[in-house]
Amino acid sequence: MLVRILKAWYKLFLVVHIALPPSAGGLSPGNFYIRGTKTMRELSLFVDESGDKSIATRYYLLTFVLHEQSDRITSKIQAYEQTLAAADLPNISFHSEPLLNGHDDYENLGLTQRKKLLVSFNVLVQRLPIQYKTFLYKRSEFPNIEKLAARMRRDASEMIADHLAYFQGFDHVKLYYDNGQAIVKKALDEAIYSTLSKEAVVKKRTTMTEYRLAQVADYLCTIELAAVKYAAKENGATYDKFFGGVGSFKKNWLKQARRKMLRS
Numbered sequence: 188m189l190v191r192i193l194k195a196w197y198k199l200f201l202v203v204h205i206a207l208p209p210s211a212g213g214l215s216p217g218n219f220y221i222r223g224t225k226t227m228r229e230l231s232l233f234v235d236e237s238g239d240k241s242i243a244t245r246y247y248l249l250t251f252v253l254h255e256q257s258d259r260i261t262s263k264i265q266a267y268e269q270t271l272a273a274a275d276l277p278n279i280s281f282h283s284e285p286l287l288n289g290h291d292d293y294e295n296l297g298l299t300q301r302k303k304l305l306v307s308f309n310v311l312v313q314r315l316p317i318q319y320k321t322f323l324y325k326r327s328e329f330p331n332i333e334k335l336a337a338r339m340r341r342d343a344s345e346m347i348a349d350h351l352a353y354f355q356g357f358d359h360v361k362l363y364y365d366n367g368q369a370i371v372k373k374a375l376d377e378a379i380y381s382t383l384s385k386e387a388v389v390k391k392r393t394t395m396t397e398y399r400l401a402q403v404a405d406y407l408c409t410i411e412l413a414a415v416k417y418a419a420k421e422n423g424a425t426y427d428k429f430f431g432g433v434g435s436f437k438k439n440w441l442k443q444a445r446r447k448m449l450r451s
Contacts, residue, residue: 235404
């Protein structure tokens with residue numbers, strides 16, 4: 188009898204305690220506790236850039252891919268790799284520029300194989316629980332990399348501010364930005380800190396999931412760059428081989444990619 192009374196009292200305590208506002212001793216919405224330990228929510232930001240600091244670069248793109256780490260994607264990546272094996276395609280790291288131009292790991296692959304690799308990766312992207320945002324910069328509007336970095340900092344800050352409640356719902360924001368320019372990385376760090384009042388945890392890619400998501404950022408950056416070049420009639424023969432004409436590109440590539448775009 189005593190045990191039953193204690194159990195009933197404990198259930199009542201939980202209901203009352205959780206219902207109270209945090210200031211009165213209740214639990215904050217969205218915070219879950221397992222055996223007294225808070226479940227940490229983590230957001231990964233994978234950043235990719237298209238363009239460099241040379242004067243020959245006409246466009247500079249910065250793409251953010253957002254992934255909530257609680258959304259597991261291992262099975263989707265494994266399915267993608269099984270598709271490659273079934274089609275007798277090499278399971279190599281996806282890099283857009285070498286794939287399109289037949290360089291580096293793609294040097295010994297024919298056009299048909301590279302097209303199949305691009306289509307397979309596009310299918311993977313459509314199946315992943317991600318969102319993305321791309322910013323476009325015309326290099327003619329920025330006299331130096333410092334001015335460009337300042338604009339990137341402003342844009343990244345505004346992106347976070349526009350979705351502040353979403354970003355503030357995470358305990359940690361992990362930033363993955365490899366092989367980029369130090370001044371750009373610094374601008375992104377400052378944008379996260381100034382807007383969220385928390386340090387960005389800068390991470391190096393170490394797991395299969397992290398490597399694939401970094402490749403997704405590469406892919407989406409390339410699709411958005413292609414959109415700019417098609418609009419300016421600068422697409423050229425390489426884009427036409429892989430994406431077709433402007434109508435085919437918009438219908439079969441751009442439209443699918445933008446289903447994942449971070450909405451305002």
